[in-house]
Amino acid sequence: MPTYPGSRQILRYLRLEQEYLADGGVRVRVPVLPDLLDAGGAMRLGAIAPACDLAAGALSNREVAPDWVATLDFKLHLAGPVTSGHVEAMGRVLRAGRNTVLSEMVLTDALGAVVGRSYVTFSRLPRREGAAQNGGRVERPAVVSLAEPDREEPRIPLDEYLGLRFAPDHNGFELDHHPRIHNSFGSVQGGAMAALLERAATLAGERAWGQPARTLDLHFSYAAQARNGPFLVRADPIRTDATSITSRVDLTDAGLNGRLAAVGTATAHLIEQ
Numbered sequence: 001m002p003t004y005p006g007s008r009q010i011l012r013y014l015r016l017e018q019e020y021l022a023d024g025g026v027r028v029r030v031p032v033l034p035d036l037l038d039a040g041g042a043m044r045l046g047a048i049a050p051a052c053d054l055a056a057g058a059l060s061n062r063e064v065a066p067d068w069v070a071t072l073d074f075k076l077h078l079a080g081p082v083t084s085g086h087v088e089a090m091g092r093v094l095r096a097g098r099n100t101v102l103s104e105m106v107l108t109d110a111l112g113a114v115v116g117r118s119y120v121t122f123s124r125l126p127r128r129e130g131a132a133q134n135g136g137r138v139e140r141p142a143v144v145s146l147a148e149p150d151r152e153e154p155r156i157p158l159d160e161y162l163g164l165r166f167a168p169d170h171n172g173f174e175l176d177h178h179p180r181i182h183n184s185f186g187s188v189q190g191g192a193m194a195a196l197l198e199r200a201a202t203l204a205g206e207r208a209w210g211q212p213a214r215t216l217d218l219h220f221s222y223a224a225q226a227r228n229g230p231f232l233v234r235a236d237p238i239r240t241d242a243t244s245i246t247s248r249v250d251l252t253d254a255g256l257n258g259r260l261a262a263v264g265t266a267t268a269h270l271i272e273q
Contacts, residue, residue: 004183004184005146006179006182007148007151007152008152008153008179008180009179009180009181009182009189010050010161010180010181010189010191010192010195011050011054011146011189011191012146012147012148012152013152013161013180014030014036014047014050014051014146015030015031015033015145015146015147015149016028016029016030016050016051016054016145016146016147017029017030017143017144017145017146017147018054018055018058018143018144018145018146019142019143019144020058020142020143020144024062024092025059025090025091025092026055026058026059026090026091027055027088027089027090027091028051028052028054028055028058028088028089028091029051029086029087029088029089030043030047030048030050030051030086030087030088030089031085031086032082032083032084032085032086032087033155034155035155035156035157035158035161036158037083038202038212038214038271039212039213039214039271040081040212040214040271040272041081041083042081042082042083042214043081043082043083043087044158044195044198044202044214044215045076045078045194045198045214045215045216045218046158046194046195046196046198046199046215047158047195048076048078048082048087048089048107048116049074049076049118049191049194049195049198049218050189050190050191050192050194050195051087051089051105051191052074052076052089052091052105052107052118052120052191052194053071053074053120053189053190053191053194054089054191055089055090055091055103055105056071056091056101056103056105056118056120056122057069057071057120057122057190058091059091059092059093059101059103060093060096060101060103060122063093063096063101064096064101064124067124067125067126068124068125069101069122069123069124069125070122070123070125070185070190070222071120071121071122071123071190071193071222072100072121072122072123072221072222073119073120073121073219073220073221073222074118074119074120074121074190074193074194074218074219074220074221074222074264075118075119075120075218075219076116076117076118076194076217076218076219077116077117077118077216077217077218078107078115078116078216078217079114079115079116080115080216081214082109082115084110085109085110085111086109086110087107087108087109087115088107088108088109089105089106089107089118090105090106090107090108091103091104091105092104094119098124099123099124100121100122100123100124101121101122101124102119102120102121103119103120103121103122104117104118104119105117105118105119105120120190158195159199161180162175162180162181162192162195162196162199163175163176163178163180164199166203167234170234171200171203171204171207171234171235171236171237171247172200172203172232172233172234172235173199173200173203173232173233173234174230174231174232174233174254175196175229175230175231175233176229176230176231177226177227177228177229177230177231177255178229180192181196185225185227186227187225187226187227188225188226188227188231188251188261190222193220193222193226193251193261193262194218194220196231196233196251197218197220197233197249197250197251197262197264197266198215198218198266199233200233200234200235200247200249200266201215201218201235201245201247201249201266201267201268202214202215202268203235204235204236204237204245204247204268205244205245205268205269205270208237208240208245209270211270211271211273212270212271212273213245213268213269213270213271214268214269214271215266215267215268215269216267216268216269217266217267218249218264218265218266219264219265219266220249220262220263220264220265220266221262221263221264222261222262223259223260223261223262223263224253224256224259224260224261225261226251226253226261226262227253227256228253228254228255228256229253229254229255230254230255231251231252231253231254231261232251232252232254232258233249233250233251234249234250235247235248235249235266236248236249238265242270243269243270244267244268244269244270245267245268246265246266246267247265247266247267247268248263248264248265249263249264249265249266250262250263250264251263
């Protein structure tokens with residue numbers, strides 16, 4: 001079975017570092033890199049989201065072992081821009097039920113200031129007979145670095161990395177299903193899904209104002225696995241004012257007759273020039 005994540009997968013592209021803490025918590029750090037910044041020089045929400053999803057997934061896996069989990073509901077709210085250093089997601093379980101696990105991630109910058117919060121719910125997937133077991137709890141503190149700077153492909157901007165093909169007639173884009181966004185099941189990885197929906201919301205702001213925009217709030221639910229492609233991601237504005245725009249965002253799988261895979265809302269803000 002291939003190693004997950006693969007050498008070109010988004011978790012490695014972001015150079016995430018994951019730490020299992022002695023108290024049972026999980027910390028995930030993502031560095032601020034030039035190709036992860038928006039037009040205003042701040043870290044994109046879509047580049048931070050995979051860190052939140054990874055932390056929540058690690059926590060949930062601990063709770064349900066030997067079963068597995070899949071992202072069900074995702075919320076990320078940023079307090080403001082982070083322009084240097086890193087963003088760190090410190091996660092803890094708020095509730096572990098029979099079918100779901102809810103975790104909270106507190107986001108801080110390199111100076112320790114709180115810059116956002118994320119709430120992620122994972123659903124429990126009972127392990128099938130003969131399938132691999134979830135490894136469960138890590139008994140001692142451990143740091144796992146997903147960065148492979150010596151092996152990674154040349155750095156490219158996030159939009160290019162994701163392979164986005166922007167549509168001229170609506171606030172959205174298409175992309176193919178490719179290994180960079182795969183999860184261990186071969187469908188779109190949870191954090192990658194957040195990055196795609198964030199980009200559509202930001203695009204809606206850019207086109208509404210004709211100026212750069214930044215998404216600071218995203219909340220969506222997973223409706224089904226996105227496993228075939230190509231995928232269509234789009235944003236439909238719900239409310240627009242002088243400096244913010246809230247949109248319905250969704251991802252559908254054209255390879256599965258347009259099946260809805262994720263849907264939610266996101267708010268983009270005008271970047272002051």
